[in-house]
Amino acid sequence: MTRRRYWLGTGLALGAGISAGVMLWQREQRKLRSVSVPAQRARSLLERAAPLIRLPTSPGCEPQVLNNGSGLRCQETGTIYPYRRGVLDLIVGETDNTFTQDALDTPLTAWGYDAARGMITGLLRVQPFAEEFSDIQEIQQYRAGDVAFDLACGQGNFTVEIAKRVGDDGLVIGLDLSPAMLARAAYHVERWGLKNVFLIRGDALNLPFHDGVFKKLNCSGGFHQFPDLPQAIRELGRVSSSGAILTAGTFAEGTSDRYAAIKRRLKERFALHFVPLIPLGSELEAVGFNDYDWSMPGPWFGYASARKDSVHR
Numbered sequence: 598m599t600r601r602r603y604w605l606g607t608g609l610a611l612g613a614g615i616s617a618g619v620m621l622w623q624r625e626q627r628k629l630r631s632v633s634v635p636a637q638r639a640r641s642l643l644e645r646a647a648p649l650i651r652l653p654t655s656p657g658c659e660p661q662v663l664n665n666g667s668g669l670r671c672q673e674t675g676t677i678y679p680y681r682r683g684v685l686d687l688i689v690g691e692t693d694n695t696f697t698q699d700a701l702d703t704p705l706t707a708w709g710y711d712a713a714r715g716m717i718t719g720l721l722r723v724q725p726f727a728e729e730f731s732d733i734q735e736i737q738q739y740r741a742g743d744v745a746f747d748l749a750c751g752q753g754n755f756t757v758e759i760a761k762r763v764g765d766d767g768l769v770i771g772l773d774l775s776p777a778m779l780a781r782a783a784y785h786v787e788r789w790g791l792k793n794v795f796l797i798r799g800d801a802l803n804l805p806f807h808d809g810v811f812k813k814l815n816c817s818g819g820f821h822q823f824p825d826l827p828q829a830i831r832e833l834g835r836v837s838s839s840g841a842i843l844t845a846g847t848f849a850e851g852t853s854d855r856y857a858a859i860k861r862r863l864k865e866r867f868a869l870h871f872v873p874l875i876p877l878g879s880e881l882e883a884v885g886f887n888d889y890d891w892s893m894p895g896p897w898f899g900y901a902s903a904r905k906d907s908v909h910r
């Protein structure tokens with residue numbers, strides 16, 4: 598009898614826990630689905646962003662903004678790139694994702710990353726988010742009216758902070774490959790009532806922008822995930838204007854790194870790169886970035902910044 602009561606109690610508690618979890622999860626998903634950008638604002642954002650955009654599948658084609666704010670249209674091919682729930686999708690067809698990318702790109706893992714980023718970075722002895730952003734702000738000096746680019750914007754944590762500083766006359770373009778992460782970014786943008794953020798689903802290896810359009814570029818947590826970092830760096834160099842500032846945070850490898858063997862294994866198994874910070878300076882220099890500076894406050898994560906010279910070498 599006691600045993601039966603025990604199992605009954607355990608079953609009921611488990612059932613209640615699962616139901617509560619399912620309800621919370623459904624509420625979370627409803628929150629994301631409820632994101633909607635009014636047509637007029639969508640159109641105005643598309644009009645501001647369109648002059649910067651080079652359509653990845655038709656680079657020579659000038660994009661036309663659809664009147665109802667539902668996307669861009671390539672005037673030559675007729676291809677429509679939809680703008681839905683605050684995200685312009687410029688990816689046509691399938692993407693060839695790494696294991697880590699696939700793992701992150703589900704509603705559950707994107708939610709987990711968003712909710713637990715602070716805890717994860719704490720465990721890895723990465724700077725707290727507020728400190729990370731304050732260091733970036735010191736270098737970038739985001740101010741009202743700036744047009745800023747946040748590559749691998751993910752759930753939009755840095756995008757939102759930048760947007761708060763560039764004001765309504767400014768514009769922040771956040772780009773990421775993952776629909777699940779971008780859905781979270783769009784939700785946070787709406788939650789903060791920001792009207793100056795334009796989110797794009799696109800690929801760091803083939804950035805959908807014309808040459809030299811950005812003066813302030815940030816990429817937090819992206820370098821270690823790009824399958825071809827040298828190509829992403831070439832693209833960052835291409836879309837930067839002379840004098841542009843680049844800031845980046847990434848899983849990193851320092852000089853005489855005592856975790857080098859573990860890091861190598863993580864790279865082989867999960868395509869999670871640990872970017873050697875000294876060679877990174879040379880790669881950036883090759884695409885015209887100088888004044889390279891880097892730091893690695895903990896054993897796993899590092900920060901880099903550089904400025905693009907007026908003379909491209």
Ligand SMILES: C[S@@+](CC[C@H](N)C(=O)[O-])C[C@H]1O[C@@H](n2cnc3c(N)ncnc32)[C@H](O)[C@@H]1O
Nearest residue numbers: 749750751773774775778800801817818819822
């Ligand atoms: C660890 S998250 C960083 C998110 C956020 N910036 C942060 O610091 O918390 C890395 C992001 O890089 C994005 N990413 C990976 N490969 C990409 C690619 N080829 N192009 C664009 N984004 C990519 C992933 O989708 C993911 O959202």
